[in-house]
Amino acid sequence: MIFGYARVSTIDQNLDRQLDKLKEYGVEKIFNEKVTGTRKDRPELSKMMEQLRRGDTVVIESLSRLGRSTKHLIELMENFNELGVNLISLKENIDTTTPTGKLVFNIFASISQFERDLISERTKEGLSSAKARGRKGGRPKKENASIKKAIKLYNSKEYSIKEITEMTGVSKPTLYRYLKEQVNN
Template sequence: MKIGYIRVSTQEQNTLRQEILMDQLGVDQVYIDKASGKNTSRPELQNLLEFVRKGDTVIVESISRFARNTRDLLNLVEQLTAKGVEFVSQKEAIDTTTPTGKFMLTIFGAVAELERTYLLQRQREGIAAAKVQGKYAGRKPVAHPDFERIVRQWQAGQCTAAEAWKKLGMSKATFYRHVAHKRPVRP
């Protein structure tokens, strides 16, 4: 069975180009993630790994769609190999059933990792330059008009912390950071 894996980094990005390729390649089933490739904690990737069986072939448009660092790439391919599953990257024309294919996989994986590292470095440099010019102030602070009131309720034991941060539409970390910076609120 031919199984395709498609990944884009954000919910806003379009998977159509990769879906067309998978259709052209006669892929039987496709798994699609809209998440960063920085690690392997992606729901559809995990579903794919559970689903594949001996004799299947996993096809990706390019290595960077499958993994963004060499270690993850090699670990994923090793998991597939242990199950008797082949891995094919269309863009790089890699076939992991040969020693040369495995070698090339390692090289291209390292290049994909280097590309990501350079991207993050350029991003940090760009933000630093923008800050110097006064054009970047960071993320806008999360503010809620009922913050003080809800924190007082939480401190008085009228609601749990989880209920408080959910009412405020904040993550747990953001809630506690705001509480720490605002200092304890007295009723």
């Protein structure tokens, strides 16, 4: 059977272009989802993997739709090999039924990881540059009455964290963050 997998990173993005290419190729069953490629736990990808059998083929529009991590792409490829499943990437013209296709797959998987590493590096440099100029990232911290009350209740040692979060509406991670800041100051 010929399976297709299509993915976009956000709900606002459109799958039509990928779906058209997969249908044009002759894919019999398409799995698609709107979730970031960096996540390993993609429900539709998992469903497809469960249905794969020896001799099946998985067709994707491009490697970046399957994943951006070299490690994850290689893990998927190893799973495909163990199952006796072929992979065809239309954009990169990869067909793993051939030795050349297997080589090209590994090269493109490395390039995909390199691209992701560059994006991460540029993001870190940008945040560092902004920090050097006195700008902080993330949400502004609010020292409000609910947080003060939550800290007071915590320090009283009379209530569980669950009780404190229910009484104040302050989430557990927020409470712990403020408690940690108190210890560090």
